[in-house]
Amino acid sequence: MEEMTIEQGFEQIDAILQKMESREISLEESFELYEQGMKQLRICNDKIDKVEKQVMMLNEAGQMVPLDEEV
Numbered sequence: 001m002e003e004m005t006i007e008q009g010f011e012q013i014d015a016i017l018q019k020m021e022s023r024e025i026s027l028e029e030s031f032e033l034y035e036q037g038m039k040q041l042r043i044c045n046d047k048i049d050k051v052e053k054q055v056m057m058l059n060e061a062g063q064m065v066p067l068d069e070e071v
Contacts, residue, residue, distance in 0.1 A: 006051075009044040013037055 004012075016037040020030055 004043075006044055006047050009040055009047070013040050013044070016040070 016033050019025060020033050020037075025033075
């Protein structure tokens with residue numbers, strides 16, 4: 001199974017929100033969708049954290065360092 005991109009994760013969250021806004025959804029379905037949405041948010045958040053840790057920049061000496069490290 002191919003891993004989902006962050007964009008695809010947010011698309012799924014958007015689809016879940018649209019379903020939850022339906023007036024014809026039961027309370028049980030609403031809770032189930034809420035759980036799915038929260039799970040998807042955690043997955044996206046983890047992916048974003050991973051990407052942030054990989055972001056690098058060049059320091060004055062031309063070396064790659066983490067973006068949040070002092071230059």
